[in-house]
Amino acid sequence: MLDSIIKAVPLPVSTFVGKIKAGITKNNKFFESIKRNPLAYIDQVFGDFQTTRIYDAVFKPLAQAYDTFSLEMKRVDERLTNAQEAVMKSFKNDPNKARMSSYKMMAYMLQREFEANPDNKQVNPAADFIRATIDHINKGQSFFKGKDAEMLQQILDDFGGEQIDSQKLYDSFNKAERNALAVMEDINKSMGSKAVFTGAVIRGRRVDALNQYAHHNVLSTSGQMDRSADVSIIEAYNQSMRASTKAKNLIERTGAATPLNFDVFSSVSRGSRFTLTDFYLTEPIRTSRKTISDTRKLLEERGDVTKQENEIVNAVENALELTLDDLLTRTFSQSTMLENVIQYVKKTGYRLVLASGTRAMAEGASNLAFAAIYAPKDFAVGRANKTVLGAVGIDVMSNLKSTQISRMYPNEILSGRMIDTSVLGEKAGDKGGRAKAMSLIKPLRYTTGCYRPQRKESRLSLTH
Secondary structure: OHHHHHOOOOOHHHHHHHHHHHHHHOOOHHHHHHHOOOHHHHHHHOOOOOOOHHHHHHHHHHHHHHHHHHHHHHHHHHHHHHHHHHHHHHOOOOHHHHHHHHHHHHHHHHHHHHHHOOOOOOOOOHHHHHHHHHHHHHOOOOOOOHHHHHHHHHHHHHHOOOOOOHHHHHHOOOHHHHHHHHHHHHHHHHHHHHHHHHHHHHOOOOOOOOOOOOOOOEOOOOOOOOHHHHHHHHHHHHHHOOOOOOOOOOOOOOOOOOOEOOOHHHHHHHHHHHHHHHHHHHHHHHHHHHHHHHHHHHHHHHOOOOHHHHHHHHHHHHHHHHHHHHHHHHHHOOOOHHHHHHHHHHHHHHHHHHHOHHHHHHHHHHHHHHHHHHOHHHHHHHHHOHHHHOHHHHHHHHHOOOOOHHHHOOOOOOOOOOOOHHHHOOOOOOOOOOOOOOOOOOOOOOOOOOOOOOOOOOOOOOOO
């Protein structure tokens, strides 16, 4: 990376445009030039058409880690979605009955966690969390409303009082609910080893995993699950991923019975997202930041750092920080209903384009022709090895640390090479909602009505 910066010959036109934009935004002109191109081509911005040294040193490890993280998170969310849909179907798609079921399952998991960890100050009885949540809702401090508080109170009345009877609660579940509980317990168990490894190896702090772990999704006190809650999480994670930061477990509990989001599917998804983010992204983020820091030191040690060299290092650093901010925002923020609708329209429109036999043949033929012309040998090998068409292909690309997994295997998001699906709609960070006043109302599931932090800068694409 150092040689690339020293020998950089920024493209005149790109630099000129960047300088004009910088006059408006007050940003670094080279940073403005970087923003106008995919990060995979960042070296070309500085006149290097032979290598990708800056991209390889700073951005490629992030792209590889994020694609692997996204793949595993999609697998978790797919299992949760299938389980949730089965529960929904078992109640004939009645949203309030499904909501009550979700609250009951969360209460069961909290009580099981309490019973499985005796004398542990990090756990509390499910009844304590229910009471705290009811009080929180009744004070008007929550996104959830009175109907949700009534459901939680009913759980207390029907299955306990001072303590929730976990066996009585489990006996009340139907087959779909029990299967969903098994799925969620398996997901939580699979995250345990990753949390222990991350704590001990990556963050340098041993983590004592709880038995029958249940993630606590603490409610915001701002009247809605709002932007400030997302921003605080993002900023905390971003800070903890700096190489100079001492290890800190961001999911550490206070031991208090706090008001919780009792949507069990949302909580399991969110807990998995926290663990997988730590496991896959902490090390590459710290490495990328340290690479820039070390490059800056080497330039200073060499002496006579030119203005251009200093501006290029600053531009690369600004691009990295913007990318990390966007990456973490995309990871932890909830999707709004509008974004879910846009995502559905985009997917449906693409399906309609390919529904015509003529169009489908033309699309397929053009893609095959491009592959055969651009890389004939690779294309021949790929056709001979048919495993790329199945689940094995995903594992192969994951093991090879590919940055194109989400494009090749979009998992319910139809896309093409020239479509960046992250621009139109991103993964929902929360499946939750609240109870409806009328059970006849059929809501769009998996939407929250929450707000994603607004971006002031355009997104930077990590991949081609």
